[in-house]
Amino acid sequence: MTNKMLFFDQVQKFTEAYLSRRRRIRRIKREKQKKKNPLLDWVEAFLWAAGVVLLINQYLLQAYQIPSGSMIDTLLIGDRIFVNKILYGPELLPGLGKLPSPIKPKRNDIIIFENPSYISRGPAFDIAQRIIYMLTLSFVDIDRDEAGEPKAHFLIKRAVGVAGDRFIMDKGEFRIRFAGEDRWVTEREYAVGRNFNYHISRLMEPSDYPALAAAGKLTAYNNLGLPSPEHLIAAATAARDWSYPDYLYHEQCRLELLRAAHPEDERYRLALARYIQGWYIPEGRIFPLGDNRDNSRDGRYFNPVRLSKVLGKGSVIYWPLRRIGLIR
Numbered sequence: 001m002t003n004k005m006l007f008f009d010q011v012q013k014f015t016e017a018y019l020s021r022r023r024r025i026r027r028i029k030r031e032k033q034k035k036k037n038p039l040l041d042w043v044e045a046f047l048w049a050a051g052v053v054l055l056i057n058q059y060l061l062q063a064y065q066i067p068s069g070s071m072i073d074t075l076l077i078g079d080r081i082f083v084n085k086i087l088y089g090p091e092l093l094p095g096l097g098k099l100p101s102p103i104k105p106k107r108n109d110i111i112i113f114e115n116p117s118y119i120s121r122g123p124a125f126d127i128a129q130r131i132i133y134m135l136t137l138s139f140v141d142i143d144r145d146e147a148g149e150p151k152a153h154f155l156i157k158r159a160v161g162v163a164g165d166r167f168i169m170d171k172g173e174f175r176i177r178f179a180g181e182d183r184w185v186t187e188r189e190y191a192v193g194r195n196f197n198y199h200i201s202r203l204m205e206p207s208d209y210p211a212l213a214a215a216g217k218l219t220a221y222n223n224l225g226l227p228s229p230e231h232l233i234a235a236a237t238a239a240r241d242w243s244y245p246d247y248l249y250h251e252q253c254r255l256e257l258l259r260a261a262h263p264e265d266e267r268y269r270l271a272l273a274r275y276i277q278g279w280y281i282p283e284g285r286i287f288p289l290g291d292n293r294d295n296s297r298d299g300r301y302f303n304p305v306r307l308s309k310v311l312g313k314g315s316v317i318y319w320p321l322r323r324i325g326l327i328r
Contacts (some may be wrong), residue, residue, distance in 0.1 A: 053134045054127065057192070059090040062130075062312060063138040066110060067150060070290035070297070071157065073199050074110070074327070080138050080319035081327060083112045083312035084154075092313065093125040097109040098308060105286050105307060108196045109159045109316035110327050113288065115152050129153075156314055157298050158198065161279070161287025162188065168278035170302070172202060172246050172293055173210050192232030197328060203245045203294035211236050212246060224261055245294035248275070279303065286310065 056123030057063070066079040075081070105111050120126060121143075129143045141150045161167055164179025174187040185193075187199065204212075214235035219227045252275040259268040281287050285304035290296025299305065314327040 023287045039074070045210040050131050050135065054131050057130050059319070060084075060086055060132065061315075062112070063134050064154065064156065064314075065150075066156065067152060069295050070292050071110075072201050072292040072295075074158070074291045075156070076323070077316070079317050079323055081156075081314055082316045082318060084315045085312040088307075088310055089312050090269065094123055094130060096123075100217060103158050105313070106311050107159055107162050108194075108198070110156060111159050111286070111288060112154050112156045112312050112314060113305050115155050117306070118153050120153075126153075127132070135150050154311065155288070155298070157288035157290050159286050160289045161281045161299070161304070163281050163283045163285065165281045165287065166278055167281075167287065169248065169275070171206065171249055172204060174289075187306045189265070197292060201292040201294075203292075207252065209246075212250055213253045216250040217257050219250070220254045220257035221262075247250070248300055249277075284308075 014224040062085050064081050064083050066075045066077055066081065087101065087103055088105060089099045089103075091098050117161045122170060125143075129141070132140055143151045143153060145151050159179050160174070161176070166177045168175050168253055175184045176187060176190060177184050178190075189194075191198065191200075214232045218228050218232050218236055221232070236314070252272070253273070255268055255272040259272050261264075279287065279299070281304050284307055286307060287299045287304045289298045289300070317325055317327060
């Protein structure tokens with residue numbers, strides 16, 4: 001017998017042995033499957049699906065429901081979206097370190113990040129909540145407050161400021177001085193100049209601000225234990241209504257009067273400095289703002305966010321059907 005015939009004979013034997021072994025393994029699996037309890041089979045399938053969902057949610061896509069009107073008109077209350085988790089580097093585990101990524105959040109990105117005021121119940125609860133949330137495409141959320149409302153574990157805003165920028169706010173409108181420049185520009189000017197196509201929504205009119213300033217000063221008189229001047233009462237009550245959404249301007253006017261009354265009090269000076277000097281965005285942080293400026297708790301309240309806390313980028317609205325599309 002030639003070497004060639006020996007070779008083919010060995011190949012045939014190996015192939016037959018391999019195929020016989022594979023058939024035997026399949027037969028054993030089928031027998032085990034017949035003997036398996038249907039309930040146990042269902043549990044195994046569910047656990048497998050949950051594991052796959054967790055991996056997708058943790059490292060690729062996260063389902064998220066918009067809970068408030070802070071991003072109107074870009075995102076509406078009740079919109080359900082997918083967040084790209086891999087772009088900026090996903091977390092290793094919920095609440096723990098992130099994998100590195102060469103891509104960093106940039107200006108105008110719609111970013112999702114941990115709510116600085118959120119108090120976690122622990123990694124185990126976070127994992128369970130995310131599995132259920134993702135399995136139901138964000139329709140079931142077990143993380144709720146005492147009133148039964150979903151807790152704001154994550155926030156989604158527009159990245160408006162990046163490292164080196166400086167911001168000041170003038171009656172709800174932002175002015176920006178970019179890194180290395182000495183000129184202040186309005187946010188609307190730079191958005192148009194850089195072809196950032198997003199709409200800044202406002203609930204207040206310019207004509208509302210004198211009444212809001214008077215209301216802030218009235219609060220300061222109350223803090224000082226002094227009687228309120230009649231002209232301030234008249235100015236405050238002349239407003240369209242008393243629902244002043246621009247709380248920061250109200251607070252600025254209150255602090256200005258308190259600072260004037262007590263110039264020696266460092267507390268008032270330091271508190272007022274943020275409104276006068278604005279915000280500076282240091283290296284490694286980003287400044288998030290809601291597009292609906294008078295109805296958004298964002299960087300103006302909790303300051304710039306660490307890049308390490310940015311978990312992903314809003315990518316697609318998948319529900320309701322009439323809203324399906326890319327997020328810009």
